[in-house]
Amino acid sequence: MPKSSIKITEIEDFDIKGGYVVDGFSYDGHAGSIAAESMIRTSDFKFVGFIDSDSFPSIGIIRDGIPTYPVNIFVNEKLKTAVIISHLLLSESFSRDIATSILEFARKHxxxxxxxxxxxxxxxxxxxxxxxxNTENARKILKKLEIGATLNATMPGIPGMLLVQGRFSNQDVIVLIYPDGKNENSDLEYGAKLCLTIGMLIPNLPCNLKLIEDETVKAEKMIKKTQKDTRNIKDVMYG
Structure with a gap:
């Protein structure tokens, strides 16, 4: 898959200089996407663009009655924060190029x-x-906030590529690690915990626990429905 097949389109100007980019792609489990969706729903984020590729599934996502691409970008300029969110479980083969695109987006802004x-x-x-x-500065931030460090791990997918590519391009990347829950509500539990932990990293991010918990329930339903629907569509298309 050529690198140029991943394209970021921004539909309006925004200023997040000196701020943050949150990776909200779905991986093994939905907690990261739930946290990202909850952030968007509990703060004043606006839709500013999308990521697309000729190799992505030919699927449109209807969000609050409005058709969108599968991967969308939301920004809160007051918080200097962009959230890149996808409810689809994309193939591992996209990880390197998506990570590169996220890093280029962060560098551009x-x-x-x-x-x-x-x-x-x-x-x-x-x-x-x-x-x-992934950098000395990122590790100092974690130490200052008293967030425990994972020293040894094998990190697959987009998070792993962000850590490595970011290290060698001098871009701070922090990957939050949550354990494998043993019950059906673990994605909800860790979606809320991730949202609160991200609130430690991003100054002034609203962290109303009750509101976050309410929104994680809605986010989980939306994400699971999207993934179920897309599986059904692919089954019909490809048999």
């Missing part, structure tokens, strides 16, 4: 930090969210 998340399976795992920082 002079953002100081990219925040991502990943489920981490361990035989012995606490319920706490830990993190990986």
């Amino acid at each position: 002079k953002c100081k930090q990219i925040i991502s998340s990943m489920k981490f399976r361990e035989k012995k795992s606490s319920k706490d969210i830990t993190a990986i920082g």
Whole structure:
């Protein structure tokens, strides 16, 4: 898949210089996407663009009655924050190029930090969210905020590529690590916890726990419905 097949389209100007980019792609589990969706719903984010590729599934997502692309960009200029969110489970083959596109987006808008998340399976795992920082500055931020560090891990997908590519391009990347929950509500639980932890990294991000918990329920329903619908569409298209 050629790098040029991934294209970011911005439909209006915005200023997030010195701010943050939040990776809200769906991975193994939905907690990261739930957290990103909850952020959008509980703060004043506006739709500013989308990411598309000729290789993405030919699917339109209807969001609050409005048709959109599968991967969308929302911005809150007061918070200097962009959220890139997808409810689709995209193939692992897209990870490197999507990570490159996110890094280029952050560089273009002079953002100081990219925040991502990943489920981490361990035989012995606490319920706490830990993190990986890819630069000395990112690790200092985690230490200052007293967010525990994960020192050894194999990091697949977009988060792994963001960490490595960001390290060698001097772009701070922090990946929040949440454990593999053992019950059906674990995505909701860790979606809310991720949202609160992101609130520690982004100054002035509203962190009303009751509101976040209410929105994570709505977000989970939306994400699961989207993924179910897209599976059904692909089954009909490809048999």
